Amino acid sequence: MYEQIAWLPLCAGVTAAGLVLGFLAFRRRGAAAGMRMTAWALLPVAAYLTGALQALWTIGATAVGFVTGLVLNPLVWAGVAVTGLAAVLFVVSGVLRGRKLSVGRKKKAPAEGPAIQPSANKPGAAAKPQPAVAAQKERKGDDDFSDIEDLLKRRGIS
Known part of the structure; x- marks a missing residue:
């Protein structure tokens, strides 16, 4: 042509x-x-x-052939539908995974750890409060970085 x-x-x-x-x-x-x-x-x-x-001309003819083949071929439309279904499944699985991870973090991550520790030598002995919890109770100020400071202290970073 x-x-x-x-x-x-x-x-x-x-x-x-x-x-x-x-x-x-x-x-x-x-x-x-x-x-x-x-x-x-x-x-x-x-x-x-x-x-x-x-x-x-070759690029244009190839593009027109592809589009007409796409529009007129039901098998190609089935492939497009399967691709759309795969994309929806990826998105939904990501949302569900994100919810599972956020629920798991809420259940597994305590705020400051246990408030009392039983004595290792005597079962049932009186418990002592942890130093991090005691330090938090002593601190009265609500500055913007208090949560970050607590996190760093729990991780051993100061």
Whole structure:
């Protein structure tokens, strides 16, 4: 099909029409608009002379063939539906996993650890409060970094 079209006269005609429009743009809207229109007008001839026109034709024909094959083929639509189902399943599984992780963190992560520790030597002996809990009870201020400081202290970072 590409060989059946006389490309040189077609490209030369489009370029000539663009040059006329570029001249009119130059007179009405100034030099910048005229030069921009002239640049666009020269592209068809440049595409023909460099051989890019045939590459563009091949790309366009392939894209049109793909789209018509997609639109008219029910098997392809089944593939599109399966792809959509897979995407929905990925999203839903991510949401469910995120909920599971957030619920697991709430259950597993105590705020400051146990408040009392039984004595290792004597079962049932009196318990002593942990130093981190005692320090938290002594601190009265509610500054913005208190939670971060507590986290760092629990991790052994000071």
